[in-house]
Amino acid sequence: MASPDIQICEVGPRDGLQNAKHLMPTEAKKVWISALAAAGVTEIEVGSFVPPKLIPAMADTGELVAHGRSIAGLTVVALAPNLKGFQCALEAGAHKVTFPVSASRAHSQSNVRMSPEDMIAQVRQCVVLRDAQPSNRRPQIEGAVATAFGCTLQGAVSEDDVVRFATLLAEAGCDAVALADTVGYGNPAQVKRVFRRVREAVGRRLEGAHFHNTRGLGLANALAAYEEGVRSFDSSMGGLGGCPFAPGASGNVITEDLVFMFEAMGVSTGIDLEKLFKAREVMVQALPGEPVYGHTAMAGLPKGFRQAA
C-alpha cells in the first residue's frame, strides 16, 4: 500500500473530551479509539497528562496510551503541559508528545501558568530527558505554537512572535513544529502567510496544522495550509472540543468533513469514510446529549462517490 498523501491526527479523545459535558467511560474511549484505528486513522491524540483534579476527563490517559500501543500501526500521541506531564508520557510509552506553547502571553499564563519562554525552557529539558532514554523509549516531541492566529484574551497575536517561538521550539530540539488556531480566529490568507514564514524559519520541521471551526473557516484554512505545503492535520470527530461560545459554533475542524474534502479532491488520507462514520456512531453512543457536528456524515456521501486511494 502506498502512503497516503496526507496524515490526519484525530484529537477528539483529547481536545474533544476535555471540553465535553460528560465524562466518557474509559472502556468506551478504548472502543472508540479502536474503531478510529479500524477506519484507517494512524495517529490519535488519546489524552493529556495533566493533574486529574484540573481536568478529570483526562485522568485515564496512561491507560489509553497503553491501549493505543496495543493497536498495530497506530501512533499514540499525548499532550504534556510541562516536564511532569512529559515524565508521565514517557512512563506510559506515548509515541509522540505534543507541547502547547501559546504565542499569546495572556493565553500562555491561563493555559500552562508560564510565559512562552518558560514553557520553551521546559520543552528543552524534556528533549534532554528524552535523549537520555533507551533508544526504544524515545518519543517524538512536537512543539505546537498555540493561539498562533489570534487570542480571545489579547486579540491579535504578533506574527513575528509566532515565527520566533516556532524557531525557539525547533532550536530546543523538537522533531516537529505545529501551528494551532486555538480559538478559530484564523483566515486563509493569514494561514498561508504565517505557515510560509514559519517554514522559511524552521524548514521541514514545520509539520502540523490544528484548526478550529469556531467561525466556520476550518476547512478553508485547512485547504489554505494544504496549498502552502502542509501535509499533517489535526481534527476532531464530530467537531468535538474547542471553545464553543455558542450552540453551532463548533470546536475543532470536523474529521469526517476534512477527510471527505481531501478524498474528494483526490488527496488520499488512508481513512475509509464509511468505517469512519461507524466510529462516529460509537462516539455518539458513548456521549449522550453532546452536540455533535458533521455535514458529510449527516448528508451522506455523494451518489457514486469514490475515495482517492
Add this chain to the structure above:
Amino acid sequence: MASPDIQICEVGPRDGLQNAKHLMPTEAKKVWISALAAAGVTEIEVGSFVPPKLIPAMADTGELVAHGRSIAGLTVVALAPNLKGFQCALEAGAHKVTFPVSASRAHSQSNVRMSPEDMIAQVRQCVVLRDAQPSNRRPQIEGAVATAFGCTLQGAVSEDDVVRFATLLAEAGCDAVALADTVGYGNPAQVKRVFRRVREAVGRRLEGAHFHNTRGLGLANALAAYEEGVRSFDSSMGGLGGCPFAPGASGNVITEDLVFMFEAMGVSTGIDLEKLFKAREVMVQALPGEPVYGHTAMAGLPKGFRQAA
C-alpha cells in the same frame, strides 16, 4: 468610495425562502431586503417568477422587485425558469434575470421540465426579447449552469457538458455565466478545474459562483473559486435554503461567514458585518422555528477585528 474587491449576491429571499418551512409575509421580506441593503449588500435575488401554485413562497416576487427598485444602488435579481417567467421579470423591472440550466439531464427535467438544450433555446429567445425593449428596460441576463459539480439524481456530471452548456449560454447572448453547485457535491480541486475550463471557453463572461454547504465545503469552495479569479459569489443569510437532507446539513453558503472570511483576508465586500448581523435578526424574527446557521454570527467577531475596507 472604492469598489469592493468582490461582489456578493444575497439569494436568501429566493433560494432560502423557497425551501423554508413557513411563508415569510411580504412586508417582512421587504423589511429584511431593506436591512440587507442597509448593511451594504448591493445585489439581492428577491424571488423567482414561477407559478405560485408550484412555489407559493415566490408569489410576491413582482412586489419585491418593485420594493427592491425603490432602494438606491441595489441591483434587483430574479430567477426565471422559462420565457414566461422572463416576461414577468421584464414587466416587474428586474435589473438582472438569472436562468438555471442544469448540466444534469435528470435534474433539468425535474427542475424546469425541459432538456438543457431546450432551456438554452428559451434563454436565447429571452435575449432577443430583451434586446427589443427600450434601452432603460433591458435587464442583464445570467445563465447559471446548475448541478455543475454533481447531481443527487444522476451522480457525477460531465465536466465537458458543463463547459459546453456554459459556452452555449454565452453564445446565446448571456451577459454573465455562473456555475452552481446546486447539491453541495463540489470540492476545491474540482472547483478550480471546472472554473478554469469554463473561463478558457467563455472568457470574462464567467462571473458567478453559487455554492451549497451540504457537506461543509462551501467556504473552502468559495476560497478555491476566488483563487481561480472569481469575484462574484451567491450566498444566503443564515445558510437558508438548498437541499437540507438532514439537520445540520445546511443549504447555501452562509452569507455572514462568507463575508467574514473575505473581510478577514483583507478582501473587501462592501458589507458591514455588524449591520449584517442586524439584518440576520430581522430574518430570524420573521421565520420563527426555521433552522438558521452561521458560525460567525453565533461566535461573534474576533476581539479587535477590523474589516478590510
